[in-house]
Amino acid sequence: MSKVTMPPMQPLHSARICSMDSKEGLSADEVSVRFGGLVALDRVSLEALPREVHGVIGPNGAGKTTLFNVMCGFVKPDSGTLTYFGKQVHGLRPEKLTRMGVARTLQGLGLFSRMPVIENVMIGADSQAKVGVLRALVGAGSTVTEERRLRAAAMEALDRLGVAGYAAKLPPQLPYAIQKKVALARALVSNPRFLLLDEPASGLSEEEMGELGDLILHLAGDLGVVLVEHHMDLVMRVCSNISVLDFGRVIAVGTPAEVKANPLVTEAYLGDEVGA
């Protein structure tokens, strides 16, 4: 199942940014984040590699979302660094990182509720758009062509997830599972090299979760995925490596089998979910 692990690879585009440094992906090193007196992350390290699904699990409040917030530039760590293909990127604003190829979905939905589905996804594609304000104001021909291109890209992303039929609907009109897919399409349409998924399976049925697993494995064919999930079946199925967080610390890293066998992990979860 975890055959997704790739041999040492030469990703096409990494050559450009990659220095001689051995860092091949998106990695957090010794990252710490404090909120007032609360230590949300305590010297956490995680290395996400291209074409690999890296799981991040841990009980509620362990710091998983905070780690994502650091990895996409949303929260500046108090200490530690963020490296992307060997380049230091901590301190960059989230829109910069998105443009460099780090996309994420939000825990919850984060859809634009008063914009049709297609526009929701087009927002995700905006990082590829170039038309400026002046040309937008005068309605230059380039705006029209670019809009058409973004629309086509968004439509394709929706189609890939099988929800193109809902393009004209407003998100609140749709079932939760469909909304989840729209949110995923919005992240995918930017052609990311790394995709951070924060609890993508929450609220999905057993069957939908199976589909999601297939999709994640398929996506990992050409990009790196970091997956935060509480559903252990899914995590164990798709991840090649798992980091376990508890109270802001990494208490275990390893393959699904190793993590499963680790008594510290069982203890952190009080034995309820991992054993399943």
Next chain:
Amino acid sequence: MQESMVSAQPEKKETPAVKRQSGMRRVLAQPLLRNLVVGLVALVLFYLLIGHLGQYRIYQLSLVGPYVIALVGLSVLTGQNGQISLGHGALMAIGAWTLTLLQLHTKTPLWMMLIAAALVTMFFGALLGLVAARLRGPYLAGATLALALGLPDITTRYQSVFGGYQGLEVNQPNAPSFLGAAATPTEWLALIEMVCVVVVMVLFANLLRSRVGRNFRAVRDDEIATQVSGISVPRTQVLAFALSAAAAGLAGGLFALVAGNVSPGGFSVVLSISLLAAMVIGGTGTLAGAVWGALIMVYVPEWATTLTQKLNLNQAVSANLALAIYGFLLVAIIMIAPVGIQGLVRVAIFKLKSLRKEPG
């Protein structure tokens, strides 16, 4: 929707008439062309209309223009980008004084003065936007209200520059000779305004249809999701404020021309608040709503005055009747039509269309 209707039509032998119609439709399906065509038609109709009106009626109409433009800016800022401003009256003042001072001290052509009014105000709007990007909801309302309250004070403090309580006079431009003796300054001004309204409408319609407008809306709906999608929220907010202010500045410049003078009394907090109320009544976030709102801003006080005269009410009542009607309209609209008058219009059009579609 129209395009799909056209393509869904069964293959017919194309008579020339059908061909011409679909050609016209194709033109109208192009946003830029459609906007231009609609704008030009509006301009011509307006020109024909003022030929039939007396000078006072034309003067009244020309009060509508600046409000339309200011409301377009405010409505885009609030309805599309989710930022509130109680300071748009003050932004109009900046445009008004810019034009007035240019007219007083330089020989700048009219069109350049109007552009300058927009650009100078845009600059201040961008500054305000930088502040606004850090504030939300009531704090933003407070900050912009402070501007509306404070700005008139500046004009009285520096009397020698801004003219104090009396303000400054503004000369109305004369119609160019090619229009003949037929066009009075009032008519000429009304035409200039209509051109400005059409230009602003077309520009903002383009904007809202572009990625810029979409980014505005994304920020309105969910800032965090916007940011993780690779769009800078503060930059988008500053841009929205700047463009909105540019409209307010142009509106202020035109307002100064119509009024024939600028004084702090004309740009009090009441103006800012009336703009906000008119925006809601007209339909927040819609361009057509700005037209409804502006008509209400001009004609409700007028009707109120006529009404009080007819009913022989005293001065104190007549002064407040307009406000009362305003308040009543505001409450009524918020209760029956959350998207204002334009929302009602849309529902009506939709119903008419579905009536027509029913097989006869």
